[in-house]
Amino acid sequence: MSADVIVVGGGTAGCVLAARLSEDAGCSVLLVESGPDYPTLDELPADVADASAPTVEHDWGYHAEADLLDRRIPLPRARLIGGCSATNGCFALRGAPADYDHWQALGNQGWSFDEVLPFFRRLESDLDFADQWHGIDGPVPIRRHPVDELNPIQRAFIDAAVQAGHAYVEDHNRPGAIGVGPTPRNVRDGLRMSTAVTYLAAARHRPNLAIRSGTTIARIEIAHGRVVGVRSTTGELLEAHRVVLAAGTYGSPVILARSGVGSAVRLSRLDIDVVVDLPAVGEHLIDHPIVAVDLPTRPAAGPRFQAIATLSPTAGGTPDLHLFAAGPFPVGREVGESGAVFGIVAGLMAPRSEGSVRLRSADPGDPPRIDVAHLRHPDDLARMVDATVEARRIARSEPLATLVTGTEIAPGPAVADDDRAAIAESVRSRVASYRHPVGTCRMGTDPDRDAVVDARGRVYGVDGLRVADASVMPTIPAANTNLPTIMVAERVAAWLRTSDPV
Incomplete structure (x- = not known):
């Protein structure tokens, strides 16, 4: 199977990317997700539909490494089409303008608040306010x-x-x-308005969009410095000219590492051939x-x-x-x-502690080692x-x-x-997790030290490979990260749809 673009991870960001990229009828898009797909509202499990409280019935089952008190706190991450947007508390918050101006100040051009505001407005249909700060015709309804x-x-x-x-x-x-x-919330008539039932639902009919649920990706296939596709855990090769990783802050760095993209020292210890030495892969984990x-x-x-x-x-x-x-x-x-x-x-909302996400082994079935550093x-x-x-x-x-x-x-x-x-x-x-991990494939200007991708999500050292989820955030917004993650996906999708170099 092949496509022009493969999106790895059908979560919050992945559904946005698949929907926006498939708006171009000349671009074939394959969305790959490890968990199940519920294509219609009638098929949604009751807990996924119910916006009154979060649910963990579709979950990866991750836990943090033991802390000093020998506690291994749960770190819920959704495993289904829609990802955490299909299981969270529906807090629809953006954070402060200073959060994004700081991203720009770190050298990430295009991420100031003034530049990301149009993408925040584009994603939403605010039912309470119509002014220069709010969108009124986007996919995600927001009300208080x-x-x-x-x-x-x-x-x-x-x-x-x-x-x-x-x-x-x-x-x-x-x-x-x-x-x-x-609290601004992305809820309509008690239904959790995830990116699956908003963005992706509107795109499912397109003949250039294919969705593969129940498919876990072991690694990215790279040849001569360029991506050629992805390999599933069953050994199947899915070919593509471009691959966009949207597997989340815990998933994206471990897929990169299994692909030989990461710290050469740590990869060598696991007998993984080094393709690109990027020491920051899996580092700089920040969580509220x-x-x-x-x-x-x-x-x-x-x-x-x-x-x-x-x-x-x-x-x-x-x-x-x-x-x-x-x-x-x-x-x-x-x-x-x-x-x-x-x-x-x-x-x-402005923690200074940083942890990491690292491979436990080269086996995709082994959960990663997650140090949240709370x-x-x-x-x-x-x-x-x-x-x-x-x-x-x-x-x-x-x-x-x-x-x-x-x-x-x-x-x-x-x-x-x-x-x-x-x-x-x-x-x-x-202490527990607010479930907002970011930063493990952070964007920046120095791949030798603290950056995995450039300001447009392009992975350093691999042509045709990008990351577009919460893992690229260089610092954590002072907000629940659902809307900021959607914004990141919108921003990178817009670049992908232009003549932006791969």
Whole structure:
């Protein structure tokens, strides 16, 4: 089987790439995905369709390497057409303009906020705002729950945060937004609007687009410095003039490494022939860590992720923390005294810690070694302590305090607000992933040190090979990474459709 372009990975970015590239009727596109495909809405499993909460029923089953407390935290990554956009919490946030201006400042031309804004606008159909910041005719519908749709916890969280001194924010995707308000979400009538049911659904009829689900790629085939196709784990060769890796922050670097593109030292240890020595493959992993203040409450129906607060350490600065209300979730009486629990979840949005993704062996069946490095940098832990103290302050503000029906579950009453060491210990013992890994095939100008691809996603040293997913982000946006990942795919697809050299 052959195509002009093979897109490896049918996740958030892959569906966008396949849809945009196949708009050119003269370009044959093959989208390859390891997981299953559900071509119609009627075939979607209930948990994939339901946007009220994330799901992990279609997952790779990854865990982080053991931390200092011997914890191996789960790192959910979706394994189906649509990827994590088909299983996530549907937070449709962009981040701050400074995030993208920083990418440009690092030498990545074409990635300033002014230059990526048209692609953010192109991807969305914002149902609440129509101005210079928002798109109105893109594939992904975005809306915010009005007050009459908020469950009691979510509404009280907004009011309590305002009572605690946070500004009310009507639109978190407007530049400069710092404060609390409804969360922009890519949901329509309770349905999770993934890139599979938006971008790809509109492209499935095209005769120049083929979709291969249930096909795992072992490596990229490279001859004389140029890509010639991809090899599946069954040994099948799929030929192409161009290959775009969109297997995600954990998947793209390990496919590159199995193909001989990576650190020569590490590849040699695994008896993998070195094609291109790129030391940064799999390095510079950045993920947003989260931890919650958990509280007992009464059960309530409705979506469980409707409100969010963004915080900055300086007045007028860029956000570095998220606080959002999660819940309520039903639990047994032994956990929640009134039958339910909610959390005020703190997410560190500007972490300084960096980890890595590396091959465990040359066998595609072996999961990679993933070091998420949560809170390894002391500044990260300090900000998470600050966030926990602030989450507690909001929880004790009215009207939210009235909905707390018993004793704080975590960190718990034994941990005082002014005991930063005890809070830090609690945070370290409970930290989890916000599920936003980036950076393992980062874009940059120095392939000998810290870059895998150039500013247009082209892999250094291999003609015809690009990466176009969250792994190319050189730093992590101060936002959930679903919309930024779609934007990256849109940006690279636009370059691929021009006369941009391969």
